[in-house]
Amino acid sequence: MNVDAATSRTIPPDADPDAPKRVPRKQSREARRQQLIEATIAVLAERGYARTTLTEVARHAGLSHGLVIFHFQSKERLLEETLLFLSEEYRENWAAALAAAPDAPAAQLDALLRADFMPPICAPDRLAAWCGFWGEAQSRPMYQDKCSVNDDDYNAVIEGICARLVRDGGYAADPVLAARVLRVTVEGVWQDMMTMTEPYSADEGLRTVMACAQAFFPDHFTLAGLRR
Amino acid sequence: MNVDAATSRTIPPDADPDAPKRVPRKQSREARRQQLIEATIAVLAERGYARTTLTEVARHAGLSHGLVIFHFQSKERLLEETLLFLSEEYRENWAAALAAAPDAPAAQLDALLRADFMPPICAPDRLAAWCGFWGEAQSRPMYQDKCSVNDDDYNAVIEGICARLVRDGGYAADPVLAARVLRVTVEGVWQDMMTMTEPYSADEGLRTVMACAQAFFPDHFTLAGLRR
């Protein structure tokens, strides 16, 4: 679902190993789809969900709007696949951060929270596109369906980490509530960065989240993150 | 800007006391506008921002769509005034709660947080309409303009309360960050209640917010709210 994967597909499985770089068509099917999804994200960020049109997406990609339908059948499907891509990208980002972190619950939580403030997740167009979808998700069950699995997984992970941290660290807080507060704080800070008249930086956003972690787990966190 | 205010306006200050019910035109005008704004909120909640049409708003109010234009000149203006109404309603609600609370900072914070979970603010259609606007606000400077004053005031108030609470209560936290976390937690809980596959109740939402307050100000708050 990422660009590299699409690029690698341009070389057929039975390709001659010494054949250098086969650049098949003007663009391969997967690469075009990915290009159009990126264009959709950009238009969502620039104009908002309600004013996102196929023509604008196509124009942004330098292609005809007929091609968008050719690749995605309908506007609905294009938006679905865009949301799915963002959802997967987000999931892969935090999952990778988690896998790279030490096993101690505080270190895991630190990695999980930091992951949301790293590129490519914390890029302006990504955040803006997310906000656009959030606004529509409530009235479109399909959008909830597309993301609920990833959302539930994230929830389960952060709740599990908080439960371990509460137990091992001797805290009294309810881990479910603590996990929920941390999650919505990240989301809220993102939204601040998109909608406030004078938004703060991603650094300040992360500091805010760490202040929240410190409030719940003062022995393990400071404003700068994991206490060491 | 609320219904009662509009209704009270129906009786002019110089009205004859024994004249039973004068139903002046201008009042009818305000009542219609209010009716259409309520219909707009309902449609926003039901179909989302992108699929909100004048025809649907009019149908919901049992009126013709030409009348919507007659009263609001354009769809843009209708949505602006709807947002303005919601913003004022929200502001009046927390301002009233604050005025009714004791002057102690912990009591003020408790009142401020509870206010967001009381009707009419915490009604499903209100929350859903807010979410719809949030999604579009990023790409529409006009929406930010309309609300920024009220938003900034809320921010200043909750920061001030947190600053007093930190000082008087001997806490070490940064009051600006604590205030920000509390604010985005309320917003995030609202969004949860709108978009989650199996949302929790307003009570559970308030408990979550109080868990956050407890984390920052454990001497003054419990899961049930203000410690007494």
Place this chain on the structure above:
DNA sequence: TTATTTTGACTGAATTGTCAATCAGAATGT
């Protein structure tokens, strides 16, 4: 009557989706 509100038909613009024609490159043949 006069002023205001309300309707509903109409217009013009925007937008999604269709489709036949075109075109670029790959495969195949010579």
Place this chain on the structure above:
DNA sequence: ACATTCTGATTGACAATTCAGTCAAAATAA
């Protein structure tokens, strides 16, 4: 190397629909 065929990506014109906004006429109240 060169020409021919084939495939499927790409275009752009077109149809159908939806929707915001206009307006003349009707209804209603003063």
